Amino acid sequence: MTSNKPAIEIVDMNKWYGDFHVLKDVNLTVAEGERIVICGPSGSGKSTMIRCINRLEEHQAGKIVVNGIELTEDLKRIDEVRKEVGMCFQHFNLFPHLSILENCTLGPIWVRKMPKKEAEDVAMHFLERVKIPEQADKYPGQLSGGQQQRVAIARSLCMNPKIMLFDEPTSALDPEMIKEVLDVMVELANEGMTMLCVTHEMGFAKMVADRVIFMDEGQIVEENTPHEFFDNPQNDRTKLFLSQIIGH
Amino acid sequence: MSKIFVPLPDLPPPSSTKGIVGWSRENLFSTPLNSVLSLVIGLIVLSAVIPLLNWALFSANWAGSTPESCTATGACWSFVTSRLDFFIYGFFPTELTWRVDLVFLLLALSFVPQFFERFPYKAKLGIFSLTGLPIIAYFLIAGGVFGLDPIATNRWGGLFLTLLLAYVGIVASLPIGVVLALGRRSEMPVIRTLCIGFIELWRGVPLISVLFMASVMLPLFLPDGVSFDKLMRALVGITMFQSAYMAEVIRGGLQAIPRGQYEAAAAMGLNYWKMMRLVVLPQALKLVIPGIVNTFIALFKDTTLVLIIGLFDILGTVQNSIQDPKWGNVSTEGYVFAAACFWVFCFSISRYSQKLERKLHRGHKR
Numbered sequence: 001m002t003s004n005k006p007a008i009e010i011v012d013m014n015k016w017y018g019d020f021h022v023l024k025d026v027n028l029t030v031a032e033g034e035r036i037v038i039c040g041p042s043g044s045g046k047s048t049m050i051r052c053i054n055r056l057e058e059h060q061a062g063k064i065v066v067n068g069i070e071l072t073e074d075l076k077r078i079d080e081v082r083k084e085v086g087m088c089f090q091h092f093n094l095f096p097h098l099s100i101l102e103n104c105t106l107g108p109i110w111v112r113k114m115p116k117k118e119a120e121d122v123a124m125h126f127l128e129r130v131k132i133p134e135q136a137d138k139y140p141g142q143l144s145g146g147q148q149q150r151v152a153i154a155r156s157l158c159m160n161p162k163i164m165l166f167d168e169p170t171s172a173l174d175p176e177m178i179k180e181v182l183d184v185m186v187e188l189a190n191e192g193m194t195m196l197c198v199t200h201e202m203g204f205a206k207m208v209a210d211r212v213i214f215m216d217e218g219q220i221v222e223e224n225t226p227h228e229f230f231d232n233p234q235n236d237r238t239k240l241f242l243s244q245i246i247g248h
Numbered sequence: 249m250s251k252i253f254v255p256l257p258d259l260p261p262p263s264s265t266k267g268i269v270g271w272s273r274e275n276l277f278s279t280p281l282n283s284v285l286s287l288v289i290g291l292i293v294l295s296a297v298i299p300l301l302n303w304a305l306f307s308a309n310w311a312g313s314t315p316e317s318c319t320a321t322g323a324c325w326s327f328v329t330s331r332l333d334f335f336i337y338g339f340f341p342t343e344l345t346w347r348v349d350l351v352f353l354l355l356a357l358s359f360v361p362q363f364f365e366r367f368p369y370k371a372k373l374g375i376f377s378l379t380g381l382p383i384i385a386y387f388l389i390a391g392g393v394f395g396l397d398p399i400a401t402n403r404w405g406g407l408f409l410t411l412l413l414a415y416v417g418i419v420a421s422l423p424i425g426v427v428l429a430l431g432r433r434s435e436m437p438v439i440r441t442l443c444i445g446f447i448e449l450w451r452g453v454p455l456i457s458v459l460f461m462a463s464v465m466l467p468l469f470l471p472d473g474v475s476f477d478k479l480m481r482a483l484v485g486i487t488m489f490q491s492a493y494m495a496e497v498i499r500g501g502l503q504a505i506p507r508g509q510y511e512a513a514a515a516m517g518l519n520y521w522k523m524m525r526l527v528v529l530p531q532a533l534k535l536v537i538p539g540i541v542n543t544f545i546a547l548f549k550d551t552t553l554v555l556i557i558g559l560f561d562i563l564g565t566v567q568n569s570i571q572d573p574k575w576g577n578v579s580t581e582g583y584v585f586a587a588a589c590f591w592v593f594c595f596s597i598s599r600y601s602q603k604l605e606r607k608l609h610r611g612h613k614r
């Protein structure tokens with residue numbers, strides 16, 4: 001299932017916002033094809049950590065290597081990494097002035113230098129996979145939240161990424177729409193995509209994750225297989241967190 | 249057993265709330281006090297409009313080209329019609345005004361189609377009117393090439409000078425404003441400081457003093473033998489001044505774009521310039537269309553200030569003509585004509601911008 005070469009390697013990463021120490025000595029190695037779910041209370045640094053992987057946030061100490069490329073100040077390297085890493089956001093962040101199809105073809109055309117016709121074929125392929133090809137000519141403002149998030153996933157997939165990052169993809173959605181997004185993500189996971197997913201959807205974690213990571217106060221507190229993580233948490237902080245999110 | 253939820257059907261609104269009757273009942277005569285107020289205000293408007301129309305249209309003099317033909321009590325439009333060439337072309341040689349007419353025609357041909365929904369080459373025509381047209385227009389008017397007689401800029405004047413100043417100002421200040429706005433938000437301290445300095449400098453001085461500086465002071469500092477055309481100096485002054493205002497308007501738009509848009513574009517691998525061009529600026533500029541058009545209209549009207557450095561725009565030619573003693577007191581006619589010209593152009597700009605806003609509307613924002 002997983003090969004030896006790590007897709008992502010994070011070594012002793014530290015990050016500060018001004019004087020505030022957000023991430024403390026984070027170490028994480030993600031193998032190719034591995035699916036990782038990251039959870040933790042708000043403010044624990046989980047979003048910040050995955051945003052460091054495509055350099056939406058800059059780390060101040062330690063090392064991050066993505067696909068064999070180490071992230072440094074070098075803009076070329078950052079662009080190389082971003083080409084291979086897709087990301088979905090909590091608030092979708094579709095481009096409201098572009099149609100759904102144009103949202104999906106923007107990256108392939110301008111970053112991958114793909115001819116327009118080919119990019120449109122690719123876009124339609126992925127829009128079909130997320131089951132909304134009929135919305136291709138609409139604008140993001142005309143779609144529901146769940147549909148927008150599925151477009152956002154398709155938009156990332158159009159870049160043919162090796163790694164997908166999800167930053168709380170379902171937390172801004174109405175309950176009725178969460179399932180349609182999770183279904184797409186489960187499908188993606190089953191196809192062997194390397195995925196890092198910040199989410200509180202524990203059902204999703206149990207179903208697809210190879211490893212669950214629990215973060216608090218900017219540190220990785222516990223990491224384990226979903227089975228062990230949910231049934232036999234080691235750390236008191238993890239136990240408290242789990243009792244709170246499962247308790248209701 | 250479960251119940252089935254059936255929504256009630258939609259019904260049309262009651263007929264008394266629709267149409268002219270419904271509208272005036274609701275807006276003009278909703279209470280006795282409102283009815284009285286509506287009638288009183290109606291009377292006041294009528295008593296002002298009737299004499300005005302009488303003066304401007306019904307008792308006005310249209311025919312003739314001499315002061316003696318103005319016999320009726322109303323406006324003496326003969327003054328305007330007899331001086332129309334001067335108002336439009338300034339001191340441009342009469343036998344060569346076809347060159348200016350040709351430019352007007354090109355201008356109209358490249359802008360009128362923009363008002364039609366289904367014209368196919370709109371984008372190309374738009375690019376032409378911003379790049380090719382000014383160049384062609386310059387050579388047509390200035391001459392000196394293709395056997396066209398050169399015409400010095402001190403003979404340019406009237407409406408066409410006004411349009412030229414406004415057009416160059418608008419076409420140049422928008423891109424410069426975009427660059428300045430981006431620079432002011434740059435993370436590079438040198439660039440940011442330079443842009444802030446430039447914007448605050450030009451925004452902090454009145455346009456009149458800019459024009460004075462350009463026409464009177466600048467030549468003093470230039471070495472002997474180096475001189476720029478006066479019109480050129482005025483154009484540069486106006487452009488710099490308006491770019492500073494434009495930059496601030498556009499910066500407002502840039503600030504309104506949520507951070508997520510930048511992040512999504514960056515995560516996709518778009519570099520800074522592509523991100524700005526493809527994602528941020530299209531949204532930001534659309535947001536601030538009212539502000540941009542506001543600046544355009546202000547610029548259009550501010551061009552009249554070139555009068556004080558001895559350039560004769562349309563207002564200058566009108567002012568020059570009403571001093572002619574043989575026509576008597578025709579200042580009202582002259583100024584009304586100049587105001588009407590300005591209004592027509594400014595109103596067209598305004599209408600076009602509203603059309604553009606509607607066209608670029610993309611459903612509800614998130």
